[in-house]
Amino acid sequence: MSCALLQTNQPDKLAMYRDNAHRELDKFIDRLAPKLLQEEPLTLREISDVFQENKPEMLGGLLQEFIQTHLLEQHSQIICECPQCGKPSYKKRDSSRRIDTRQGTSLVERPYFYCPDCKKGFSPVDEALELASRKKQYDLQQLALKYLAEMPFEKAGELFKEATGVSFSDNRLHSLFAEFTDQMTIEDVIPAASDIEQRIAGLARSGNRRPILAVASDGAHMPTRPEGKRDAKRGAGKYKEAKGFRIYAIGRDDIVQIASWHQIQDADEFSRDLKIAAARIPQDKVRICLLGDGAPWLWRCMEESFPGSRQILDYYHCMEHLHALADAQYGDNPDKALSWVIGAIGHIYYDETGLVIGGLRRMKPKDDNVKEQIRKLIGYLKNNQHRTRYDGAKKGGYPIGSGGIESANKFICHTRLKRSGAWWLKPNGNGMLRLRCSLVNGTFDEAFSRYVTRDQAKKFLRTNT
Ligand SMILES: [Zn+2]
Structure with missing residues (x-):
């Protein structure tokens, strides 16, 4: 106006x-x-x-x-x-x-x-x-959603009242949250292709090389509960996996956020969502690397969306596996365990994984438990051999750890969804994840504008007096 x-x-x-x-x-x-x-x-x-x-x-x-x-x-x-x-x-x-x-x-x-x-x-x-069709107008609704993204509903209402002088009841906060997030799709949460292109273009480059685009995927466990009365189902909560990705671009001296997306969903749904994000990436303008732990579903999904990209197994995840075996085999001799790990990771780093596998085959397992662990570690290293060329990755300027996705997990999922005593209905948990991702991705304001347009359109249909 x-x-x-x-x-x-x-x-x-x-x-x-x-x-x-x-x-x-x-x-x-x-x-x-x-x-x-x-x-x-x-x-x-x-x-x-x-x-x-x-x-x-x-x-x-x-x-x-x-x-x-x-x-x-x-x-x-x-x-x-x-x-x-x-x-x-x-x-x-x-x-x-x-x-x-x-x-x-x-x-x-x-x-x-x-x-x-x-x-x-x-x-x-x-x-x-x-x-707005509600008594609370859009300026209040937009602010309330930002409060809700950060803290439990009751607390949000309390602080909202203190800051604005306007009461927003728990009930109305819930209905606003449900209406807003139910309409919100991945298309709203992931930035538009033109926006992504701009973010990448804004990065300072090192020499003539294209900027690196890291795509990191991970799963995080979210506390969920079944439908029904909160109290009647007490104790029925269980952890479900939220699968997520974070895409970020790496310039000469800075990192720019492109898109984060987390949902409690299965691998097929995750794959569909990653494809939607991939379609908005100018893949010819960046050097793409895919980062993840050993989970096969995650590699399958990333390969489908970004075929031919460099793959990197999270370095720290790899280290963890080596440590676990060394502790089991040489538990009584920590010095020996440590020196074995350092030797092994050194070989792996310089793409000599074959030497480590040979060494594992010659190792005399302490007991049957260790024997089984050796067998598994050999499988893990063989499956991921093309993903552990850390020396080459480092020289190309690629990240070798998926710390980027882990901190996103922690920030987007854990800080809001994993509060003591909080068990989420799956639709609400996913709504909260969409809301938080949109804030992190810088797409919240646009999503809110689309919500306003929809609210305006339906208002005329309803004024029927
Ligand atoms: Zn008329």
Whole structure:
């Protein structure tokens, strides 16, 4: 909506608003006077509290007066085109609507029209202001969603009230969260192709080489619970795997976030989602490397989406496997265990995995348990041999550890979803993951704009009085 009130060609409106606003201010001062003018002088903190308590009423009042003045012409309108059929419709009545914004509560007085052909009522003022279908307007909704992304619903409501002076009940927060995140898809959460191209183009390069694009995948366990009453199903919660990827670009001296995506889902769904992200990547403008641990599903999915890319087994994950075997075999001799690991990782690093496998075959296992562990480690090293060329990767400037995805896991999934006593219904957990990913990816504001457009479209369908 264009805001013409303060333009110089409308001095009358400005004067009118000034008068009305002053009246609101007087009311504010009258309300405050008995609290402020006491015998005992107040401290600054007490004065600020009195102001804070009365601020929503004053600012809500100022905003209300602004709207009334700003849309003066619309208020005296008696004929208006029906937005559906275009025929002139007559004003049916004056009607007022209470709205909450970040400023506080305001009353919007506006004429209400009715089209007898479409049998629909409508309000042009609502359209002009883009009023939300909920009482809480979009500015509050957008802020509330950001609070919810960071903390439990109850706490979010509490702090929201403290910061804005406006109450957002637990129930309404839940329904806002559900409505917003249910509509949110991976297409909303992953940045658009043009945006991704820009982020990559903004990176400083080393020489003429294309920037590196790292695609790291991982699974993280999320606490979930079945549908039903929270208390009735107590103890029925179980951990399900959230599968996720993080895509980031590496320039000469910085790393830029491209896209994070985590959902509680199976490997096929993960594969479908990774393909959607891959289609938005300008693959010919980057050198792609895929990072992961030993999980076969993860490599299959990444290969399908980014065929022919360099693959790197997470170095630390590989080390962990070597340590586990060394501890089992030489547990009574930590020095020997450590020197074996250092020797083995040295060979692997310089692409001499064959030597390590040969050594493992000659090793005399301490017991049957170790024998089995040796067999598994040989399999692991053979399967991943083409992914452990760390020396070459390092020289090419590629990362060799998947710390990037692990920190994303921790930040996106664990800090919000893994709170003690929190067990998530799968749809809510996934909704929360989508919301948090959109904030990390910088796509939240656009997703919110699309939500506003949808809310506006459905509003006319509903105004049926
Ligand atoms: Zn009509």
